[in-house]
Amino acid sequence: MKKKAMPDFGAVLAGLALAFAACEGLALDSLEPVVRVDIALEAGSAASRLTIHNPGNHTWIVETSSDLSTWTTIDTLKVHNGWFQRSYDSDPLAAGRFYRARHDPAQQGLMSTLATALLLPASPFNYASPTLPASFLVRPITDQDNMPATNPTTDAGATLGRALFYDRRLSANQTISCSSCHQQAHGFSDPRPFSVGFQGGLTGRNSMGLQNARWYQRAHFFWDERANTLEDQVLEPIQNAVEMGITLPDLVTRLSAEPFYQTLFANAFGTPEVTADRISRALAQFVRSIISTRSKYDMGVAVNFSNFTAEENLGRQVFTGQVGNATCTACHGTDNFVPGNTLNNNGLENPYVDKGVGAITGRAQDEGRFKVPSLRNIELTAPYMHDGRFATLEEVVEFYNSGIVAHPNLSPPLRVNGEPGQVTPRRLNLTAAQKAALVAFLKTLTDPTIATDEKWSDPFNYGP
Numbered sequence: 001m002k003k004k005a006m007p008d009f010g011a012v013l014a015g016l017a018l019a020f021a022a023c024e025g026l027a028l029d030s031l032e033p034v035v036r037v038d039i040a041l042e043a044g045s046a047a048s049r050l051t052i053h054n055p056g057n058h059t060w061i062v063e064t065s066s067d068l069s070t071w072t073t074i075d076t077l078k079v080h081n082g083w084f085q086r087s088y089d090s091d092p093l094a095a096g097r098f099y100r101a102r103h104d105p106a107q108q109g110l111m112s113t114l115a116t117a118l119l120l121p122a123s124p125f126n127y128a129s130p131t132l133p134a135s136f137l138v139r140p141i142t143d144q145d146n147m148p149a150t151n152p153t154t155d156a157g158a159t160l161g162r163a164l165f166y167d168r169r170l171s172a173n174q175t176i177s178c179s180s181c182h183q184q185a186h187g188f189s190d191p192r193p194f195s196v197g198f199q200g201g202l203t204g205r206n207s208m209g210l211q212n213a214r215w216y217q218r219a220h221f222f223w224d225e226r227a228n229t230l231e232d233q234v235l236e237p238i239q240n241a242v243e244m245g246i247t248l249p250d251l252v253t254r255l256s257a258e259p260f261y262q263t264l265f266a267n268a269f270g271t272p273e274v275t276a277d278r279i280s281r282a283l284a285q286f287v288r289s290i291i292s293t294r295s296k297y298d299m300g301v302a303v304n305f306s307n308f309t310a311e312e313n314l315g316r317q318v319f320t321g322q323v324g325n326a327t328c329t330a331c332h333g334t335d336n337f338v339p340g341n342t343l344n345n346n347g348l349e350n351p352y353v354d355k356g357v358g359a360i361t362g363r364a365q366d367e368g369r370f371k372v373p374s375l376r377n378i379e380l381t382a383p384y385m386h387d388g389r390f391a392t393l394e395e396v397v398e399f400y401n402s403g404i405v406a407h408p409n410l411s412p413p414l415r416v417n418g419e420p421g422q423v424t425p426r427r428l429n430l431t432a433a434q435k436a437a438l439v440a441f442l443k444t445l446t447d448p449t450i451a452t453d454e455k456w457s458d459p460f461n462y463g464p
């Protein structure tokens with residue numbers, strides 16, 4: 001690909017400035033040290049891609065020229081979440097087109113509309129009435145459904161929730177969004193054992209995957225279930241001193257200043273007013289909309305698992321206890337792989353460093369009891385357990401096979417004979433082939449669409 005050396009217009013443009021060019025990989029630092037503008041001709045494509053890195057979220061004027069002397073404005077765009085990306089078609093070299101992005105201090109009052117801030121479909125995604133497998137329409141899964149009558153998911157409510165979920169305005173210094181710690185590519189969890197908050201501090205526990213949070217009978221949230229509803233839960237990270245560190249009144253003021261939020265709130269709730277209660281309801285609607293029902297396992301339910309390999313079917317039999325003496329389904333039951341109305345201690349250690357529910361109640365009999373997470377997309381949500389201690393599913397399986405620690409609160413299904421008063425941990429004595437098969441089965445719970453479905457992706461203006 002040919003490259004052209006470009007003059008630095010930063011010197012010519014008054015004030016802060018920027019760079020431009022129609023060359024591959026050209027990156028010029030602007031006069032403002034925090035800003036970087038790349039304009040690249042993507043290899044093999046006829047598009048010129050403009051990327052602006054600008055933590056200050058300024059307004060940029062995008063211009064085009066064929067002779068590098070007369071410039072025509074084609075876009076005036078405000079950066080959100082520190083960067084911005086857009087493609088402009090036609091081969092810039094062939095067509096002799098050049099682009100630049102200019103920062104004009106006099107034009108910083110621009111407020112974003114829905115159309116310039118977000119990339120939303122013309123008619124909203126369907127969040128309100130997802131197509132569910134038959135097993136989700138009957139007990140026991142209907143008993144697990146924690147969507148309250150007071151906050152049913154609507155398409156407009158979840159669309160607002162999606163914007164909030166990906167917006168770094170939700171943290172005090174605008175550096176962290178929910179999605180920083182709940183990453184779509186990782187089943188809405190964090191590949192790091194502990195997540196990094198807005199000032200660089202670490203969370204005390206491993207981030208939790210969010211798919212199918214809607215189905216959990218006890219309807220409580222967090223590893224220690226300290227949030228009584230999802231509506232309560234979603235406001236906690238916002239105000240948490242490590243995670244996002246902003247007060248609700250400050251957040252309401254900040255969001256109210258954005259015209260695009262007024263449109264989103266009006267669409268969802270009838271009036272443009274921003275309130276903490278509406279933020280909570282919209283975020284909860286979005287989280288409840290994140291539904292995984294398209295895994296190989298789901299396809300198998302309908303065909304008696306004839307789509308499984310022999311190894312995956314062996315793993316399924318180990319998981320359910322048809323082969324060997326594992327009791328996984330006692331706690332990871334139903335097609336959501338969650339228990340009924342129980343909190344459990346799975347014998348990770350004794351004593352527990354993190355007492356889980358016990359730290360809240362102060363009762364010895366609650367030490368080491370934690371929420372049992374769904375195993376859906378478990379392949380994507382490593383590392384595992386409340387402290388992220390296991391990096392791989394192989395390690396988890398070996399733990400259940402041979403590593404469970406005796407603890408007075410060890411849940412009965414994990415004890416020898418499951419007897420109360422008998423805390424000797426069960427040993428599974430699985431063969432190497434059975435352990436590998438169990439891992440293969442757990443991987444059938446991966447939903448290939450969860451990590452990529454646009455309806456749960458970042459809607460801010462980073463593309464196309």
Ligand code: HEC
Pocket residue numbers: 165170176177178179180181182195196197198203204205206207208209210213220221222223224233234235237238242243244283287371
């Ligand atoms: C700095 C990282 C971080 C940020 C930011 C963050 N979370 Fe979390 N999230 C976590 C961690 C860690 C946990 C587990 C904490 C615990 O149990 O004590 C968690 C737990 C949750 C749970 C509980 C899931 C369950 O099954 O019980 C939900 C829901 C959730 N977060 C949603 C959100 C939403 C919505 C936002 C944005 C408003 C958000 N989180 C922001 C790290 C984060």
Ligand code: HEC
Pocket residue numbers: 209319326327328329330331332344345346348370371372373374375378381383384385386387396397400411412413414
């Ligand atoms: C008595 C209940 C119980 C049984 C039986 C049980 N588990 Fe668990 N499982 C839990 C609890 C509780 C946790 C979370 C523990 C923690 O982090 O402190 C957990 C966590 C997990 C995790 C990590 C989830 C995550 O998101 O980090 C995996 C994977 C897992 N179990 C697989 C299995 C398999 C496979 C079996 C059968 C061999 C099994 N479990 C049997 C209660 C149980």
